[in-house]
Amino acid sequence: MNQLVNTIAQQTLAEIEQAGLTKRQRPISSRQGPSVTVAGTDYLNFCANNYLGLSGRQELVDVAKQALEQYGFGLSSVRFICGTQTVHQALEAKLAAWFHKEAAITFSSCWDANEAAFATVLTDQDAIITDELNHASLIDGIRLCKAERHIFKHMDMADLEQHLKDTQSKRLRCVVTDGVFSMDGDVAPLQAICDLADKYNAYVVVDDSHASGFMGATGRGAVEQAGVLERVDLITTTFGKALGGSNGGAIIGSKPLIDLYHQRARTTLFTNSLSPMIAATTMFVLDFIDQHPELREQLWKNTNYFREHMTAAGFTVPASVHPIVPVMIGEGKIASDMAKDMLAEGIYVVGFSFPVVPMGKARIRVQMSALHNQEQLDTLLAAFKKLGKKYKLI
């Protein structure tokens, strides 16, 4: 065994610990839900991406069990060898229809989808223009690609336009944005982005992981809410948040592009296909969302209620509409102390500080679910008000 590599790992761990940045896990012994059990104690849970509350839902467990029986546990293969079952193709056809696009391809995660999205299509003759706060998986996917990289200031349309002007000699330009940014819950100006892309003949990729399933009139995402579902060229999304909360992701778009991903994307050619149990359950989820509009209605009701009451109480909550609600604290130590105190109040929320968010912009990020009831929301508000006074935030 090599000592040197272990010594270096230990040194790095000590540095992380010294900087107060060690991430500790709290093992949950219950299903994911509006409350969870940690070390035998129940906590109200306000930090999952379980927007529609489907992650622990029995109907999904039943469908997954049936699929296990029918398709088995796994495929032991990549898609093009012997890893495609009827359920994979059925899900891809359903995703395409659901998002009003021609075709879709599934991956084991949205991370894999975003790794595939750029290098498969773009070469060194092309340019990618990407929002500075895009998700890490988009950043890494773009790094894997030889296209020239241009980073525009967060949601700054004048800066985006400048980059579009600067790259006019390129064969192809691709504009990339998150639909919703996960640290602030702010929603990208997708209409303006599509307008600029049209003006400069660029194509648009939107990662709608934090919006698919509940934003827009029918839950098709931030792209639907902005009225650009048909104009966006590619949507990438995860099945790991509102769409069931397990694993998996997809790219949805035109048939030629999706066919090319099947031929060339390294994260489909060299890695196992999505578990059939998840493929079958995700098909069920898409129908379930269509049949249960009351879930997203409740989610928005909860979100609006919490946002309004926190603002009225005097907390700083950046203006947005999304169920990600950052409660701004400022100093990192106060955010982490307050999150600990919230836990003592029976509420599970997490403090985020530098380097995850800019210095001086530490916050507690609260996330709403359709499953939270009035009593749970009021308990959360009461705890915030009590601790907000303790920490002189209100």
Ligand SMILES: Cc1ncc(COP(=O)(O)O)c(C=O)c1O
């Ligand atoms: C915007 C965004 N894109 C992609 C991902 C990755 O999704 P997955 O967990 O399916 O890999 C996440 C998850 O955190 C995300 O927030």
